[in-house]
């Protein structure tokens with residue numbers, strides 16, 4: 001095994017700046033307690049927590065890579081592209097993310113209307129009570145409201161019954177394009193990473209198109225070991241990474257101590273014979 005694969009890197013998680021429940025500082029402390037050596041906070045469509053996360057990582061003696069997770073519409077599905085190691089002051093990236101966030105409030109109003117039609121009233125105001133960043137109201141905040149108000153037992157159940165395609169609180173949304181997201185990240189000196197590829201409901205042809213186009217736009221890595229993948233999927237996407245000549249990333253996608261089944265820093269190491277994404281980003285680690 002490549003020695004640099006043996007690193008407790010956790011390059012995917014969320015804070016109150018998007019849909020996590022912990023502050024960047026509390027996440028850094030938890031990551032360090034769990035043995036994380038290289039960390040990245042990857043809030044959805046938002047980099048407002050980067051300076052705090054970087055400072056907290058340094059205070060705990062962890063390496064830090066800047067991060068975000070951009071929502072993209074590809075072949076009619078939402079795909080997530082993680083960006084790592086970019087310059088957080090890059091203007092094109094900041095403007096692109098702001099544009100991607102725009103429309104979330106309107107979408108949330110429509111989601112609340114859909115829920116009202118099945119007898120769940122006040123969901124917009126209810127979800128807002130769980131929002132840390134008013135610019136980033138997400139389905140997760142609606143899920144927390146429906147659990148808190150006793151409609152469902154856990155957030156997973158809310159998604160299944162109310163917030164996924166065909167369900168009353170689901171509102172299709174047009175996010176960034178794949179090419180824009182990859183270019184914002186690369187243009188700011190970072191590396192674009194396809195997040196949790198096993199989660200998308202793509203046919204083999206659509207998945208092939210995603211990887212091919214991602215690479216053509218300058219994307220350089222894929223998440224292989226993530227909290228969203230099974231052990232078989234680690235093997236499958238390690239193979240895909242080799243086939244497409246992409247580096248591999250590792251991240252828990254931790255959101256909350258009460259909701260996430262994979263804690264920071266607890267996943268297996270990357271499999272061998274892969275280039276770890278942090279090898280591409282050595283000079284960007286702070």
Ligand code: AMP
Pocket residue numbers: 019044071137138139140155156159160255
């Ligand atoms: P949004 O960006 O508003 O569409 O919300 C997407 C977020 O919802 C994801 O980042 C996850 O945090 C969360 N999510 C999606 N599907 C599920 C699920 N089945 N169970 C729990 N959380 C989910």
Ligand code: MN
Pocket residue numbers: 014019044140255
């Ligand atoms: Mn999320």
Ligand code: MN
Pocket residue numbers: 069080195196
């Ligand atoms: Mn995601």
Ligand code: MN
Pocket residue numbers: 012013014069253
């Ligand atoms: Mn995520």
